[in-house]
Structures are given as structure tokens and as C-alpha cells.
Amino acid sequence: MSWRRCVFRCERKSTLFGLPKEDTARNLWLRFIYSPVPEQYNTNIRVCSAHFTEDCFLNLGEYKAGCAQRLLLKSGAVPTLPGQSGASDSQLSTSQQALGSERLSTSSRSRDVSCQTDSIETLPAASPKTRSVGTQLSLGTLKGTHARSKGTQSSPPITFPPHKRPCLALDEEEGDTDISESIAEPHDSAVTEESGLLEQTSYNVSKYIVFESCLRELFETCPLCETKCDVQCRRMGSYVSFTQHCPKCSYHRKWESQPVVGSTPVGNLLVSAATYFCGASFIQFEKICKAMQLQIIQYDTFRRHARNYLEPAVIHKWNLDQKNLFSKLQEGGKVAVAGEMRADTSGHSAKYGSYTLMHPDSDTILDMQLVQSDEVGGSFHMEKEGLKRCLDHLEANRLTVEYITTDRHPQIQKFLRERNIVQFYDVWHFEKGLSKKLDRLSQKKGCEILKKWLCSIKNHVYWSATSSTSGPEKVAKWTSLLNHIQNKHIHENPEFPKCAHPEKVSRDPKKWFQPGSMPLYKVEKILNNKRVLKDVEKLSHHHKTSSLEAFHRVILRFAPKNVVFSFIGMLCRLYLAAMHYNENAEREQATTTSGQPMNKVVFSKSKKDECTAKPLKAAPSYDYVADLMKLVFEEVFADPAPFVEELKQIPIPSFLSSQFERPLKEEAVDRHISCFSQGAVESLQTVHMYQGTPAEHWGGRTQVFCPK
Structure with missing residues (x-):
């Protein structure tokens, strides 16, 4: 039986009411509907207003006067009338209308605006004011018949599915610490009782900053009798609601600042999503909001949103985009890639290392693998493991690597030789390492002439690499540099017998290296080194890793090196950086x-x-942020279970400190205090060195040993 209609199949337009929450009232309803009551029944059944007497309604007179959209039941009301098929709420019997007119003056006029509320803060009463408030609706507007206020109506709404979101092994939204009551109320939920569907909400409409004083002025006076009203304010992060009650005419209405789905205000989730997807720091954003007294969610709520909805959405979108990219590359056969690693900190003390593979032809990030240092025995081995995981991922998706351009890391060279993958060296890394040696040499006495040739030697590196694809010819052009700096343009090498540029005769011999001089010998030792000549043959003739360096600068915006992230948090921010780079690379x-x-x-x-x-x-552009927003509010938030399962498939290493035994906090504090006190005492005793000090002197320094 459909729960969109009355259980008695009344062919009419009327207000539908669901089964009450209280067991006593529910049993009375079931006895009226079923005789006898079955063991199993549909909990979504509805009973229309035609089966209730006039005294069961809370706002019968207000409904007939046009001040309310739907009828409201009193607490404990039970259906007793058989009803009339084809009747509507406006076609009540004459006795019902008469009784409703008599009860209009004493019954409470109510206007339900579907408020989801938390803690109650009673606002002080204020004298009525006639000044209009431009930020919200006027007093005349309140007298008319209106639907539930949603704040904005410019964008198409989003329909959430009617079923309840599955319960996950994750924390749900419970509100901030300043909330004393539960946000969900039995009769003021965000579920429309007429259809049973979750309230349609919009996340991509305009929002505004509204002062609380401007909102209070809207609820200070009654719109019917203009009497000073009692107002209650309820807050939850960026969400606020007001409950207005008139003591004279019993006018009652509720208003909320944003839609609420389940127990989560949409605005609170929007704050978390926008902060996370844009790569911003919530801590810094929280400081900005506190400085201007702007109400915002707490950090714990932000982390719940990230863990339950945002991070699963990022993982899902990256996997989907990567799958589409792999499908396009599979049509072109073998692919050429460029790879490089980035560590979260400098040196060999890094906790995370991310290896990136880029498709240089399209300047697109193909794959990223995050490695924790304790997985491979130290930071030095993270680059090799990251490259291995990237290549394995490409092979699993039927992508064959034609050749790869990397730096000259010895572990990477050996690993690629074992996998029979052609490797080329990046010219920039080669030039950078060579320039450091030449710069140090130019600082020495007698080698100042090298400073004039540093720029030419750097340009010669790129010319030797990009001029040809043949290894021996690259070496021949490279070794011709030594003849060139001596003003010799005819070479003995048959691969490159003469310089291509016209000969230039200089009258100043100091511009050239003299044959047999010490500076020439030292420069020749650096340039003709066996490893240098071997690496020149493998210099990349077409692709470079400069685009990867640019991508690493983008990562700094999403994952700064001075901020500590969890493994999944770091991985998601790397994926966000890759989405941003792929969208704006060209x-x-x-x-x-x-x-x-x-x-x-x-x-x-x-x-x-x-x-x-x-x-x-x-x-x-930031189209990927809009796609992630749509994914979160239309799919992930409605049913996060499959997205969380996709995230759980990622192997997460344990914390670095998990391999050590964690001492009690009290013991660690006592040890710290004892060590500090002992060190202070021994420092005072070492002032007089020859007066029986117990401190140990060695090498002109005083060493203080603290007890363990």
C-alpha cells in the first residue's frame, strides 16, 4: 500500500499524518486502522485529517483563515471518524466549521517552518519596532500564506532519496559543544509528512552574512496583533533557528537559517566541503571567523564530515577520472612517462614520500602513490617503492611504458634495468648537479675565469641533449666543449669534426682557457668524468620533468610541509592537487x-x-570543486556506505609510533621534571669547577647526565 495516500484510500486532497512515536497513542491508532492489530504492518502508513474530530487539531481556525499551510495534530490525538471519500480539508461539515470558529480565539495559531533545533537560548523581550529590515522579509509578508522558508530559490533543488541512510561505523553529526539538546525533534523534522521524502535542499545557491540583531527584529513583534513576543534562539555551528510565540493571541511559528537533512545542517557541511576541496586550512579559517565573531562549526565536526563524506568523495572522483584517462591512453599503444618523488619534509627525515607519474605529451598526472617511511625501512627507499607501485598500477590497467624520464637516482637506475624499461635522464637535474660542482670550482683561487663560462656551459648541456637522439653523437658534442673554451673550433672527434657556429677571433687571450693550465685541467676532470659521459648519452632529448616541479609547487598549496596530515588526509590532498593541475595545466x-x-x-x-x-x-578554473560538491550532496551524503567501502580498500599503514611501547603520561611527566631539576642543580654545581663538582668535564664542555 502506498504511503503517499491515506490508508483508507480516501480520494481527496488533505493533510496526512503518520503514526505517532508514543507507544500508547500508536496502539490506539492501530486499533482504529486494523481490527485486530496484525503482528506485522507497514510503519509508513498515513491517516488523513478526515478521520479526526475538530478538537484533535491544533490550528483549525488558523488553517481555515489561510495562515497555515497544513493542519497540526495535538499530542495524543487519535482518529475516530470513518471519514468521507472525496471530501477535503476545506469541505468540513457545518458542525465542524462552527466548532472551529468558536475555538479560533482560544486555540494557538501556529505556523510550522520545519525547524531543526538544538539548545535553547531565551532572548530578552524588546519593545516592538516598526522599522523594516532589508535583510529579511517584512511584517506584511508574514500575514500571508507561505511555504517553509528556504532562504534562496535561485538554483534547482536536489532531491534526496526517501530511504534512510545506512548506519556506518562512523560518527554522525551531533553538533558542537555549545548545544545542549538534540537537533532532531519528532514533530519538527526536515521530512515532509505529506510525501515522506526528505526536504529538498539546494547547496549551490547564494549565501549571505546576516547579523543576529537584524534577525531578532523580525521576531520581536507578532505579525497579527503586533504584540511583543517571546523568542527563543537555537544555534548549531553556522545554523540558527528562531521560535516565536505571542502571549496574547498565541501566534506561534518557527524559522531556520538553512535546510537540515537528517541531523546535519546543509550549511555546516558546505563549510567543511568548501574548506577541504579548496585545500585551505580549517584552523586558519576558524581564526578568521572568530576574529569577526562569525559562527562556525568546530574542528571535530569538520573532521567527522571529512571522514564520513569528503574523503570518500575525493577518492571516488580520482579513481573515476583516472579510469577515464587510462581508457584514452590505451587506444594509443605504449606511453612515455616522466616520474619524480616528493617528500613531505627535507632530508632523510620525511614521513611520507609521494611518487608522481606524468604523461608529458598531454601534461597530465597519470598516477600518484603515497609511501610511508616505515613501510620500506627508511626515507631513502621511498622513491623506489613509489615508482614500483606506479608501474604496477599502469600494468594492471593494460598500459605499457615505452620509456621513462627521471632523475639520476642510483636505485632507480638499477630497478629500471631489471624491469627492462628504457630510462632517460632529465636535463635540468643533470645541469643542476654539474653546475654545483662548477660553481664551487669557480670560487677557488686561480679559477676565476670559469665564472665567465658558467652560462655557456649550462646552455651547452641543453644543446647537447636536445640536438640529437644518438648517444655517441651526444658525447661527441659534449666533449667538443673543452676545445671551444680554448678557442679551438676544429675537433679530432669524427662524430663532430667542427663547430657549427662561425669562428670568432678574440684579441683578448684572457677570455679563453690556456692549454695545460690548472683551471683547464680541473674543468676537464669534471666534464670528462666517466659517469658524466655515461649520463650524457642518456639525456632526454624530448621530455623534461620541469612540469613535475611545477606540480610539486601546486602540492604546497594543498599540503604544506609544515602541517602534519594523516595518511588518508595526505593522499586526498595529493589527489586534489592533481585534479587542480590536470584541469589548469593547458x-x-x-x-x-x-x-x-x-x-x-x-x-x-x-x-x-x-x-x-x-x-x-x-x-x-575550479570545475573539479563543483563536481565534488555535486557528488557529496547528491550521492555520498544520501548513501555513503559504498563510497566508504571504496576508501577502505586503500591499505593504510600504522602510525610510526605504533612500533614503540607508549609509556604512561604521568611517568613521562615525572621523568621530564626529574631530568630538568637534576640538570639545573648540576649546572649550578659546575660553576666552581674545582670544588668537588660531580659533573663530568670533557673537551672543555660540561656534560650533565640525567637519570633514566
Whole structure:
């Protein structure tokens, strides 16, 4: 039987009422509906208003006067009338209408605005004011018949499914610490009793900052008799509701600032989602809101939202986007990739290491793997493990790597040789390592002439790498540099017998390296090193990892190195950075109103006297944030179970401290105090070195040993 109609199949438009929560009243309802009461029955059945007497309604007169949208039942009301098929609420019997007119003056006029509330804060009564408040509705508007206020109506609403969200092994929204009551009320829920569906809400409509003083003025006076009213305020994070009651005419209504689904205000979830998806820090955002006294959710609520809805949505969207990208690349056969690792901290003390594979032809992030240091025995081995996981993931999706461009990490070289994958070295990393050695050499006495050639040598690195794909020819062009710095343009190497540029004769011999000199010998030792010559043959002739360096700068916006994240939190922020980069990697150059391309002047950090002009890119887009918002509010929030299961499939390593035995907090505090006190005493005793001090002196220093 459909619960959208009366259980007695009354063909009419009327108000439907569900079974009461109280057991006594529920049993009376069931005895009226079923005779006898069955062991099993549909809990979603509805009974229309035609089966109740006039004294069962709380707002009969107000409903007939047009001040209420639907009838309200009194607590404990029981249906007793058989009803009339085809009748409606407006076609009540004459006796009912007469009785309703007599009860109008004494019954409470009520207007239900579906308020989900928490703790109660009684506001002080104030004298009525006639000044209109532009931020909300006027007093004349309140006298008419209106549906439940939703704040805004500009965007299409979102329909949530009628079924109840499955219970997860996760914490649900319970509100902030300043809430003393439960937000869910039996008769003021966000469920429409006429249809049984969750209230339709919109998340992509405009929002405004409204002062509480402006809201109070809307509820201070009664819209019917203009008498000073009793007002109660209820808060929950960014959510606020007001309950207005007139002591003279018993006018009653409730208003809420935002829709509420289940026990979660939509605005509170929006704050968490916008903060997380944009890569912002909730702690910093909370400081901003506290500075301006803007009500906001607490950090614990933010973490519940992230754990239950936001992080599962990020994982799902990344997997979906990656699957679509792999499908496109499978059509083109083998792929060329570039890879590099990024650590969350500098040096070998990093906790996390993320290895990234990029498709250089489309400048798109293909895959990212996050590795914790204790998984591989230390930070030094994270790069190899990250690359291994990336390559395994590509092979599992039927993608064959043609060649890969990386840095010159020895572990990576050996690993790729064992997997029979062609490897090329990134030119920038090669030039960076070589330039450091040459810069140190140019600082030494007698080698100052090398400073004039540093820029030319750097340019020669890129020219040798990109001019040809043949290894021996690259080496021949590379070794010709030594003849060039001596002003020799004819070479003995048959692969490259002569320089391609025209000969330039200089009258100043100090510009060139002299044959047999010590500076030339030291430069030749660096440039003709066996490892250098071997690496020159494998320099990448086409692709570079400079785009990966740019992507690593994007990661800093989402996962700064001075902030500690959990494993899933770090992984989700890496995925968000990848979504942002993939969406904005191929941005066009910005133009003026007349269509002229725009450029910017950038000064070099290392060369303070030099500047270069670079094209100014257009403003980035954030379509991925809109997609994530839609995913959260239309799918994840309605049924988070499958998304959470997808997240649980990711293997999460244990905490680094889990391998150690955790001492009691009291013992750690006592040890710290005892160590500090003992150190202070021994420091005073070491002032007089030869007066029987117990401190131990060694190497001119005083060592204080604290008891363990």
C-alpha cells in the first residue's frame, strides 16, 4: 500500500499524518486502522485529517483563515471518524466549521517552518519596532500564506532519496559543544509528512552574512496583533533557528537559517566541503571567523564530515577520472612517462614520500602513490617503492611504458634495468648537479675565469641533449666543449669534426682557457668524468620533468610541509592537487581587452641583476570543486556506505609510533621534571669547577647526565 495516500484510500486532497512515536497513542491508532492489530504492518502508513474530530487539531481556525499551510495534530490525538471519500480539508461539515470558529480565539495559531533545533537560548523581550529590515522579509509578508522558508530559490533543488541512510561505523553529526539538546525533534523534522521524502535542499545557491540583531527584529513583534513576543534562539555551528510565540493571541511559528537533512545542517557541511576541496586550512579559517565573531562549526565536526563524506568523495572522483584517462591512453599503444618523488619534509627525515607519474605529451598526472617511511625501512627507499607501485598500477590497467624520464637516482637506475624499461635522464637535474660542482670550482683561487663560462656551459648541456637522439653523437658534442673554451673550433672527434657556429677571433687571450693550465685541467676532470659521459648519452632529448616541479609547487598549496596530515588526509590532498593541475595545466595566455597577449617580468632569485619576461596565464578554473560538491550532496551524503567501502580498500599503514611501547603520561611527566631539576642543580654545581663538582668535564664542555 502506498504511503503517499491515506490508508483508507480516501480520494481527496488533505493533510496526512503518520503514526505517532508514543507507544500508547500508536496502539490506539492501530486499533482504529486494523481490527485486530496484525503482528506485522507497514510503519509508513498515513491517516488523513478526515478521520479526526475538530478538537484533535491544533490550528483549525488558523488553517481555515489561510495562515497555515497544513493542519497540526495535538499530542495524543487519535482518529475516530470513518471519514468521507472525496471530501477535503476545506469541505468540513457545518458542525465542524462552527466548532472551529468558536475555538479560533482560544486555540494557538501556529505556523510550522520545519525547524531543526538544538539548545535553547531565551532572548530578552524588546519593545516592538516598526522599522523594516532589508535583510529579511517584512511584517506584511508574514500575514500571508507561505511555504517553509528556504532562504534562496535561485538554483534547482536536489532531491534526496526517501530511504534512510545506512548506519556506518562512523560518527554522525551531533553538533558542537555549545548545544545542549538534540537537533532532531519528532514533530519538527526536515521530512515532509505529506510525501515522506526528505526536504529538498539546494547547496549551490547564494549565501549571505546576516547579523543576529537584524534577525531578532523580525521576531520581536507578532505579525497579527503586533504584540511583543517571546523568542527563543537555537544555534548549531553556522545554523540558527528562531521560535516565536505571542502571549496574547498565541501566534506561534518557527524559522531556520538553512535546510537540515537528517541531523546535519546543509550549511555546516558546505563549510567543511568548501574548506577541504579548496585545500585551505580549517584552523586558519576558524581564526578568521572568530576574529569577526562569525559562527562556525568546530574542528571535530569538520573532521567527522571529512571522514564520513569528503574523503570518500575525493577518492571516488580520482579513481573515476583516472579510469577515464587510462581508457584514452590505451587506444594509443605504449606511453612515455616522466616520474619524480616528493617528500613531505627535507632530508632523510620525511614521513611520507609521494611518487608522481606524468604523461608529458598531454601534461597530465597519470598516477600518484603515497609511501610511508616505515613501510620500506627508511626515507631513502621511498622513491623506489613509489615508482614500483606506479608501474604496477599502469600494468594492471593494460598500459605499457615505452620509456621513462627521471632523475639520476642510483636505485632507480638499477630497478629500471631489471624491469627492462628504457630510462632517460632529465636535463635540468643533470645541469643542476654539474653546475654545483662548477660553481664551487669557480670560487677557488686561480679559477676565476670559469665564472665567465658558467652560462655557456649550462646552455651547452641543453644543446647537447636536445640536438640529437644518438648517444655517441651526444658525447661527441659534449666533449667538443673543452676545445671551444680554448678557442679551438676544429675537433679530432669524427662524430663532430667542427663547430657549427662561425669562428670568432678574440684579441683578448684572457677570455679563453690556456692549454695545460690548472683551471683547464680541473674543468676537464669534471666534464670528462666517466659517469658524466655515461649520463650524457642518456639525456632526454624530448621530455623534461620541469612540469613535475611545477606540480610539486601546486602540492604546497594543498599540503604544506609544515602541517602534519594523516595518511588518508595526505593522499586526498595529493589527489586534489592533481585534479587542480590536470584541469589548469593547458591554460592559455591571458589577453587584454583589445586581444593583446599579456606578459609579466620575473626577476631571478640567483641572478638578481637579470629578469625575464614570461607569458601571463589566464585565471585558473575550479570545475573539479563543483563536481565534488555535486557528488557529496547528491550521492555520498544520501548513501555513503559504498563510497566508504571504496576508501577502505586503500591499505593504510600504522602510525610510526605504533612500533614503540607508549609509556604512561604521568611517568613521562615525572621523568621530564626529574631530568630538568637534576640538570639545573648540576649546572649550578659546575660553576666552581674545582670544588668537588660531580659533573663530568670533557673537551672543555660540561656534560650533565640525567637519570633514566
